[in-house]
Amino acid sequence: MHLKSLFMITETLELTLCKHCSTPVPSSRNDFFCCAGCKAVFELLSTTELCDYYEIRKRSGTFKKPSPVKFWSEKGLGADPFAYLDVPSFRQDLGINSDQPQASFYLEGVHCTACMWLIEKLPEILPQHVANARLNLQQSVVKIEFHPQGSITETARALERMGYSPHLIKTPEQVQTLEKKDTQSFLLKLVVAGAAAGNIMLFAAAIYTGAGGWVKTYFDWIVFVISLPVFGYSALPLYQNAYHALQNRRWSVDIPIVIALAAGFMVSALSVWRGTDQNYLDSLTGLIFLLLATRYLLMRLQKNAFEGMQFFDSLVPVQVLNSLGQMVWVRDLKKQDCIEIPAGLTIPVDGVIQKGTSQINEAVLTGESIPRIAKVNDQVYSGTINLESPLWVEVQAVADDTRMGKILQEIQQFDLSAAPTVRMSEQVAKYFTGGVLVWSLGLWIYLVAEGGSVLASFERILSVLIVSCPCAFAIATPLALIQAYQILIKKGLYLKNPASLDSVTPVKRVAFDKTGTLTLGQFEVQHWEWSKSISPADRRGMMDCSCQLEAISQHPLSKAWRRYGEAFLSGITYTATRVSHFVEVPGNGISGIVDGHSIELKPSSGASELRSNDTHSGFTSVDFIWNGALVAHISFKDELRKDIPMVIRQLKQLGLEVWMLSGDQKAPCWEVARQVGIEDSNVLFCLTPETKSQWIKNHPETLYLGDGANDGLALKNAHLGIAVHGALDLSLKAAQGYLIQNRMAAVLDLFTVSSETQKVLVRHLIFTVVYNGATIAIASKGMLHPLFAAVLMPTSSLLVLVSTIWGTKALRKLKVP
Amino acid sequence: MSILVLIVPLALLLGLFFVGAFWWGLRRGQYEDLESPKHRMLLEKD
Incomplete structure (x- = not known):
């Protein structure tokens, strides 16, 4: 009932939208669903009485269009x-x-x-x-x-x-649990610092407004006591950072901060003890709180869903049959063991075929969309998929020693050694604070030498140290990046680390993988040309028989053929019950007898009379031979991602070179390049993962977009690597970013957001230099009490914060959904 | 003015109470997922 009532509504619409994911259904499918996956999900929900899902979804404010469902089995x-x-x-x-x-x-x-x-x-x-x-x-x-x-x-x-x-x-x-504890304790430190700083401000206000006598002593001591947990507990991360920096002989902004904190605390403690006026604990605790708040914002950013992705499933099965017919663990296999690999299984080892002939999908390594024929003594690789018939393979390498394992390892090593982008703001803050430290020390020595008292001069120095803290800038940079990062997520691009935004500026060229990136990686029948002598009635019967035959084969082209046939014959699902004498010659098509007719479906010889013109030459094509006579010529294509031609046109307008790197053959590559608008001279074909990655290394300012595991190395080595929607785990691990929706235009947004964010950062840099320069000059002349310094410092943070949220015109435009 | 001797520690205790309350919530994982509960609330039918 559910199904029917839902279907009624859309029958009035001309364009059928998938019931599950609302993607327009290809007219060739003649169904209410865009793919088998979506249909299966819908059926599951209706049989388990969970169709409320669609109701809730309609009401949901956060509704985003889901993507067509793709099952593991279909991902091969x-x-x-x-x-x-x-x-x-x-x-x-x-x-x-x-x-x-x-x-x-x-x-x-x-x-x-x-x-x-x-x-x-x-x-x-x-x-x-x-x-x-x-x-x-x-x-x-x-x-x-x-x-x-x-x-x-x-x-x-x-x-x-x-x-x-x-x-x-x-x-x-x-x-x-440990990670959770870490986050929790940091948050507690932040809150303790905030609560203490807030309370201290109140008591300090009383002292500043002229409290005297026992009240002043009383308040001084209270302030001192409240500040203890801040210095002793909350500020621990600052001490640790400074210590590690010193240990590794690096410079860090935390070093002058810790010096200021330590000196300030000692002077204040002394002043509380002696009842004098040099109590700066209010300013210092406020400083600690603001610093921790900034760090916490950064920490929140780095802990995102991508962390979970580092621990993705392995790509290969973990158990397999050995030659004695026992189930054994793949990791326990040794060289020269012999194992059986049934059709449809991902090959778990590198090895040599001992027995059997089959077709192997090596897209994971080479990106080649058409399966390779593998015979006795041929080499097979871990991660590739045995498509047709069982193979017996002698093991040569397992796990980390396989070709795939080595690629994976290389990627992981990179993860460890890859230095995080040193952001511009950190550089500025570093030199700035270093300079201020030297300046303050010099000033203090000068003042004391001129005859000032050590403690009274210290007040001036502390003002300088506090007011010069480039906190505003330190807060503004992560904030600007968070904002950019959030805009990009809304637009469908997920960056692992917002710091990658900095890497966008120097990009000079954009390179795309073909299968799965420019295209969707699924074959579709592009063109079906019947011989003129065949009547439409006969065509139906022939189509019916051919689908019977194709139902046996697991070849991707067979699947596309069957999908087309099922749509053509309106929704019959084929099981190969009427077929006899079925033969599949790897790489040379299939043949068999259906209902007494002999049928052959094999790759086009190229001299077929049905290929009247050259328009389809870029496609994989098959001849349909019926009782010995050619009746039809079928060409297949891989569907393009919708917005790709527009994206490429705009990238070119931005002055970027656009390249295509593919493991596929020349003809399909050129065909796709022509459709999306890439010049032939910028198309590289027949590449292996290694040569792809080498090209990327030779062209350092490249943004690379890829999907397959064969792109993993290239994604990792690219100046900026982005895995596209529907990509394999392996490439996700290697890439710095991931397109979460099937929307390539997010790449264009990346360029806009990056350049606009740079503008905001430069604006803040100028502001901070002017503001801090002026306040330092005033403080150095001794005209700024530490309290004013402590007020001025957060004020500049506030100004910068507002300016960040305000952003630029282009950023505001992108924020509107 | 001598009332300060009483009032101030009380005020501090109040502050301490709220820090404690925060710590309690933190330990119970109330700050781990700030997005889902507001949606979940609207879906519960019972």
Whole structure:
């Protein structure tokens, strides 16, 4: 009933929108869903009476259009990527408690309140496995508590069926708890500092307004006592930073701050003891609070959902059959072991084929969209997928020693050694504070030499130190970056570290991967040309028979053929029941007998009479031979991402070179390049991951966009690497950013936001230099009491804050949804 | 003015109470997810 009533509404519309994700349905599909994934999710929801989801989604203010659902199986990552989650030794490794099992998943495709509602219904959908599920909407991380006998595997499968690809977060429980403790204790330090500073201000006000006698002594001591937890507890991170900097012989802004704090505290303590007027604890605690607040903002930024992504599932299966027919752990395999790799499995090792012939999808390594034929004695690589028939493989390398493992390792090493971008503001703050420190010391010595008292001169010095603190700038920079970062998330681009924004300015060229980046990575029938002698009635029958045959093959082109056929014949699903004498010759098509007709479907010879013109030469094409006669010529294409031509045109207008780097053959590359508007001279084809990465290294000012694992190295080595929507885990790990929506125009926003944010930062730099220069001059002349200094300093922070939020005209425009 | 001797420690205790209250909330994880609860509230039907 549900299904029907929903369908009625849209029948009046001309353009069919997918019931699940609202993407326009390709007219060739003749369905209410844009893809099998979305349909499956919808059916699951209606059978489990969870169709409220669509109602809630409609009402939800935060509704964003979800993307079409793509299952693991379609991503070609092997038959069952979740089975190992229930293996006892794996659960032990992860430290999953057997009495109260818990696990967290990062979910792809969480987009609004309705998703949260649906995911938290897990205990109702899987009452035998799940006890409780809580989703953190901001991080897209769901924390699941299982029943003692509950299956993690089943839960992961259910999540996938609901349309959220789950990625287990493999950080052990203890590490997660430790991280949580760290954040909590920092927050407590901040709050203690804030509370103390606030209270101290009140008592200080009384002293400044002329409290005398015992009241002054009383208040002085109270201020002193309240300030103790601030100096002894809250300021610990500042001491630690300064200490580490000294230990590593680096300079840090914290060094002069700690010197000012220590000297200030000692002078103040002495003054409290002796009852004199040099109590500066009010200014100093306020300073500590503001500094901690800035650090906390930065910390919050760095802890984002991407952290969870570092612990993504491995790409390959963990168990496999050996030659004796036993299930063995892949990590226990040794050289020269022989294992069986059934069709559809991701190959877990590097090795040589001993027996069997098959087609192998090596897109993960080479980006080549058409499978390679592999025979006895051919080399196979870990991470590639065996598509057709079982293979027996002699193991040569496992895990880290495989080609894929080495690529992964290289990426991880980079992660450790890659120095964080030294931001302009830090540089300025560094020299600025260093200069101020030298200046103050010099001034103090001068004043004392001129005959001033050590303590009275200290007041001047402290004013200089406080007022010169480039706090405004230190706050403004992270704030400007946070703002830019948030605008970009709204526009669909997720940066791992907002500091990457700085890397945008020097970018001179943008390079795209082809399959999966410029295109969607899914084959579609582009052109179906029947021979003129075939009548439309015959065509139906022929199409029907060919789909019978194609139903047996798992080749990507066969799948595209079948999708097209099913749409053409309005919605029949094929199971190969009428086929006999089926033969699949890897790389040379399939043949067989259906209902007494002999059918051959094989790659175009190129001399076919149906190829009347050259317009389709850039596509992979197949001949359809019916009882020995050519009846149709079919060309396939990989669909382009919608907004790509516009994005490339605008990138060129920005004065950037646009390149295409692909592992694919020349003809399809040129065809795609022509469609998106990249010159032939800027197209590089037949590249391996290594040569791609080498090209990137040779062209240092490149923004690279890619998706496959074969792009991992290039993404990592690129000046700025961005993984596109739907990318593999591996490239996500390597990239600095990720497109969360299927919207390439976010790349253009990146350039705008980056240059506008630079403008804001320069504005603040000028302001800080002028403001601090003026106040330091006044303080040095002794015309500024430390209290005024303590007021002036936050005032400049406030001004800069307002200026950041105000931003620039272009930024304000982007903020409007 | 001697009332200060009583009032001031009381005021400080009040401040301390709020720091304590914050610490309690922090320990119970109330600051871990600031986004989801406001949505969850609207979805609960019971």
